[in-house]
Amino acid sequence: MGQEELTIEVKKHLIEYLNLVDINPEDIKNDDPLFGGDLGLDSIDSLEIVVMLEREYGIKIQDPREGRKVFVDINTMVDYIGANRTAK
Secondary structure, X not given: OOHHHHHHHHHHHHHHHOOOOOOOHHHOOOOOXXXXXXXXXXXXXXXXXXXXXXXXXOOOOOOHHHHHHHOOOHHHHHHHHHHHOOOO
């Protein structure tokens, strides 16, 4: 799977897991901050993203400091998934 396909897939998973009913994948800019940006995500959402990464990609994030580095924006998350995924 290429970078662009993975990016779209991650956006779709975020919409599903975070129940972002009025948002489409194309509405989420790749370099906009996930937290403190237009999406309005909070700490509960970060827990849902951790669950999403584990279920969909086999990635376990146990250290909150690691999560802060990964959850910067879509580009950062997609790069991290590409480098660390264990599930297809």
